[in-house]
Amino acid sequence: MTNFFLPGFDLDVFVRDTLAEDLGNGLPGGGHDVTSESVIPAGARFAGVMDTRDAISVAGLPIAEAFFRALEPEMTIEILVEEGAQVPAGTDLMRLEGNARAMLTAERSALNTLQHLSGIATMVREYVDAMDNPDCTLLDTRKTIPGLRHLEKYAVRMGGASNHRMGLWDAAMIKDNHVLVAGSVGEAVRRAVEAGVQEIICEVDRLDQIEPALAAGATRLLLDNMEPDTLREAVSIVAGRVPTEASGGINLQTIKAKAATGVDYVSVGRLTQSAPAADIGLDFKPL
Structure with missing residues (x-):
């Protein structure tokens, strides 16, 4: 066996x-x-x-x-x-x-x-081959079939990519609905920091959200649905203070350009979902 x-x-x-x-x-x-x-x-x-x-x-x-x-x-x-x-x-x-x-x-x-x-x-x-960028890591997401997450994320690793969060427990990931309740990106991140969370991924979809998220203590930024030029600007603003991740609108035709913007990660839900x-x-x- x-x-x-x-x-x-x-x-x-x-x-x-x-x-x-x-x-x-x-x-x-x-x-x-x-x-x-x-x-x-x-x-x-x-x-x-x-x-x-x-x-x-x-x-x-x-x-x-x-x-x-x-x-x-x-x-x-x-x-x-x-x-x-x-x-x-x-x-x-x-x-x-x-x-x-x-x-x-x-x-x-x-x-x-x-x-x-x-x-x-x-x-x-x-996707790894299309990305063609050893300086950027391809990630999966939590878009998995219920009951098969561990196996599907294992398959992602066998294909040459890495895993995002395994679930809701191993990192905070602040998205737009969390921000809606908290009132702002900065306040949402501050609450996670105050709760003692060590890894805090914060989704931002506008450049003006970057500094408030970083000032509050975000440990990684998910740059959501940004085109390559905007991603480059975002990476420049972050200036290496935390890792950056591009997400949204990424397919085999767009992944190379988005990975080339200087982001550390690119995440694609389709890998396990479709x-x-x-x-x-x-x-x-x-x-």
């Missing part, structure tokens, strides 16, 4: 709950794979090869392995490429040999997870 660990993520629970959903555990008539049980003899064995039909950045093979091992712990599984590897279409990713029913029951859950995570990693790599699944298949043959 490949070692796989993410802080805050329980792989065994994820695999158990995902398989239970597919098997219909707890539902009338549920709890089994009716097709495999009715068509495939209990002792039948398969060999299988998982391959990609797209050029991809790989993420999620150890998780896919865990689905198969949950149903047959002694299944022979060989992972053929490393996590984060960029591979061409037609690359074999995994070889398997074991009980046919177990393989067929785990197949869709394993593929769904691998396709989704590799799709994210592949899109991230496209990445298409990679085309990965699994072909079996009886033994």
